[in-house]
Amino acid sequence: MLQIRDVSFSYPDRDVLKSVSLSVHSGEILVLLGPNGAGKSTLAKTISGQVRPSSGTVRIAGKDPASDPDARRAAGFVPQSIAIFDKLTVRENLCVFGEVMGAEHGKLGELADRTLEQIGLGGRQNDRVTVLSGGMRRLVNIGAAMMHGPELLVLDEPTVGVDNRTRDHLREVMRSLRDQGLAVLLTTHDMEEAEALADRISIIVGGKIMAEGPPHEIVEAAFGSKQEVRVALDAGQLTAKQLDAHCRRLDIFGLKGSQDNTVWEGLLSDDDGQLSKLTLAVPASSKGVVEVRIRQPGLRTLLEWYVK
Amino acid sequence: MTGMRFALFKVMVLSLLRDRGALAMGFILPAVVFVIYAVIFSGAAGGDLTVRLAVGDExxxxxxTRFLDKLAEEDGIVFIQDAAMTATGVESFVTSGSADVGLIIRxxxxALDDVESGQVAPILVVTDPSREISVSVLQGALQSAYFATFPDAVLRSTARILDDRFMDFDQRQVIALERGLAAMREGAGDAEPIDLGLNSFYERSDIVGDAEVPTSIxxxxxxxxxxxxxFSAANGAMTLLEEKESGVFARLASGPGGSGVILDGKxxxxVLQGFGQVLVIYLVAWLGFGxxxxxxxxxxxxxxxAAAVSTAGIALLFVALCRTKQQAQVLGNILILVISALGGSMVPRFLMPPYVQDIGWVTPNTWVLEAYASIFWRGGGLQDIALPLFALAASGAIGLLSARFAVQRMV
Structure with a gap:
């Protein structure tokens, strides 16, 4: 449904997107995960045709959204901000955005009923959006992009600032849309959101796609059998000589220490026995060792690894 | 695409209807301001000019007393009189602005009926140079009251000139003249006024189409x-910048119609809002002032x-060139006040120096005022307003097309 090939975009002083390629298929949620400033919103604007890439191609259902109205009609865009009309009711907002995005005027009532049911705001349809809670306004923000029945839905950080209940509801809505066959592209910097929703994840850092695939696969591809190790020391319980000895041992295993040498982190595999050797060399029960934590690396570790 | 434009048009209509402040600003305030102008200027520049005259009779x-009674009957003169009014009192009324002009019978x-009987004029008129028009009105009223009160004095002066320059009246003629003038003095006020031929000397022809309504209105x-x-077009167009700041504009622009349909809808x-606004003003002008x-x-x-098309196009272009709403508000107010002052919305164009009148042609105000003047003052036809219509429609179309281009950078 969405094909992005080698898309680059630059401002005069910096490159925002560097040869980005990705695709989103019908019936899947692709999460574009990256830290703030990674280029997620710019990529979303490129897809909506608001930003013309310096090079590369964007195709929605095979058409260029920058020049072909049909391509833009096939997609629904949910911006990061709540971009709806304050003076209109929920239903009026849905109908206006539906019509602007190309829905047939005669079918607006029926489409609004369907969308209201999907976002769960049927009982508030005649309320002005100014009297709704922030979470409900987010739902209207999403509903406005669904009215015209798009085949692709692009959501830019759709759950920023919402409470847990609304966030869970929003996630249900997105899963439901995916199950109805929509291609969903979701940008976020929230690891939990990505893990909860993603069929596939693209990690973007510094305008470049670093990894793409199902969440567990890209983690496994990056780390293999390596485990995430964290050792915390209490300098107050140790003499300078003892602390120095711990540090030398941890350094040998390739762990990286904090500035005061009290926290050491790294990735170790047991395939070569390194993990077992570490637990023997720095046992959790020894004096001055506060914590020895070993766990499977996740998306957070992966993202931090790419950012570093 | 028409449906998309209509949807955005509907948003603007609903937003206006739900904003009481904007409704009042758009439809009530202009009518109120017009009524204030109309009330002020219908008295000052129409046919109902009234002069407040402070009178002292020494x-x-x-x-x-007879002369002042006649003067009081003159149209457009209202006496501010006190039996004990002195020359100083009259001057004080004029100085303070309580009277437009003062009159003192010294x-x-x-003698009042024989100005050649002394060296000093019997009447002193106290004037404020900034109210020259009041003096002109009083001069006319003084002449009229003088002729009506002392008809014999006018003829006596004429007879004296005839006697001195052209013929010598004999004793019999002098006696007959004195008898006639005495009878005329006795019957002054009851007799037919003397026609010196001035009323037949000229005719008056008003260029105004509707003589019943003062041109100022x-x-x-x-x-x-x-x-x-x-003002209302600029305020309406500023919703573009509000929508830009809220993200609505970018969202709408990502639709199949792009940013163009947003501009078209607005x-x-x-245009409709402007037409309605002017309609309200003219309904008040019709029903209240004829x-x-x-x-x-x-x-x-x-x-x-055409005026609404012009202002809508210009306002959209102006707003599309601004970066923030605050910038548009400040610059917009300055620009509107300046072009309205130059264009004749604040002071009538005919009071301006010629070069300022020429500058006015670059403003929509001047074209609109010229077109309305052709219609309501000069009773002109379609051919007389063709050029203003073209200028207004063209400026609106150019404004809209340029705004459609300029607004692309807002996305």
Whole structure:
């Protein structure tokens, strides 16, 4: 449904997107995960045709959204901000955005009923959006992009600032849309959101796609059998000589220490026995060792690894 | 695409209807301002000019009383009189602005009915140079009251000139003349006024189409209309920047119609809003002040439509060139006030120096005022307003097209 090939975009002083390629298929949620400033919103604007890439191609259902109205009609865009009309009711907002995005005027009532049911705001349809809670306004923000029945839905950080209940509801809505066959592209910097929703994840850092695939696969591809190790020391319980000895041992295993040498982190595999050797060399029960934590690396570790 | 434009037009309509402040600003305030202008200027520049005259009579003679009674009957003169009013009192009334002009009948030796009997004029007129028009009105009233009160004095002066320069009256003629003048003096006020031929000397022809309505009222109906058209168009167009800041604009622009349909929808709304706003002003002008709107409805509608098109296009272009709403508000107010002052919305164009009048042609105000003047003052036809209509429609179209181009950078 969405094909992005080698898309680059630059401002005069910096490159925002560097040869980005990705695709989103019908019936899947692709999460574009990256830290703030990674280029997620710019990529979303490129897809909506608001930003013309310096090079590369964007195709929605095979058409260029920058020049072909049909391509833009096939997609629904949910911006990061709540971009709806304050003076209109929920239903009026849905109908206006539906019509602007190309829905047939005669079918607006029926489409609004369907969308209201999907976002769960049927009982508030005649309320002005100014009297709704922030979470409900987010739902209207999403509903406005669904009215015209798009085949692709692009959501830019759709759950920023919402409470847990609304966030869970929003996630249900997105899963439901995916199950109805929509291609969903979701940008976020929230690891939990990505893990909860993603069929596939693209990690973007510094305008470049670093990894793409199902969440567990890209983690496994990056780390293999390596485990995430964290050792915390209490300098107050140790003499300078003892602390120095711990540090030398941890350094040998390739762990990286904090500035005061009290926290050491790294990735170790047991395939070569390194993990077992570490637990023997720095046992959790020894004096001055506060914590020895070993766990499977996740998306957070992966993202931090790419950012570093 | 028409449906998309209509949807955005509907948003503007609903937003206006739900904003009482904007409704009042758009439809009530202009009418109120027009009424204020109309009330002020209908008294000052129409046919109902009234002069407040402070009167002091130092003689309190039979002749001075008769003269003042006649003067008081003159149209447009209202006495501010006190039996004890002195020359100082009269001057003080004029100085303070309580009276437009003052009149003192002096207690000197010069007779009122024979100005050649003394060296000093029997009447002193106290004037404020900034109210020169009041002096002119009083001069006319003084002449009229003088002729009516002392008809014999006028003829006596004429007879004296005839006697001195052209013929010598004999004793019999002198006696007959004195007898006749005495009878005339006795019957002054009852007899037919003397016609010296001045009334037959000229005829009056008003260029104004509707003589019943002071020109100032029809002028200010148009002047206020175009001023508020500019303000309301600018305010309406500023929703572009509000929508840009909230992200709505980018969202709408990502639709199949792009940013163009947003501009078109707003343009259609601004034209309709402007037309409605001017209609309210002219309905008030018609119902309250007798401006002949029904008799000129077609040409008025064409002009008003063209004015609304022009202001809508210009306002959208201006806002599309601004970066923030605050910038648009500050610059917009300055620009509107300046072009309205130059264009004739604040001071009538005919009071401006010629070069300022020439500058006015670059403003929509001047074209609109010229078109309305053709319709309501000069009774002109379609050919007379063709050029203003073209100028207004062209400026609106150019504004809209340029705004469509400029707005692309807002995405």
């Amino acid at each position: 003689r309190k003679s039979e002749l001075s 207690s000197n030796e010069t 029809t002028y200010y109906a148009g002047a206020v209309a175009i001023l508020f058209l500019l 343009f259609a709304f601004l 401006v002949d709107l029904p008799g000129n409805l077609f040409m008025w509608a064409l002009t008003t439509l």
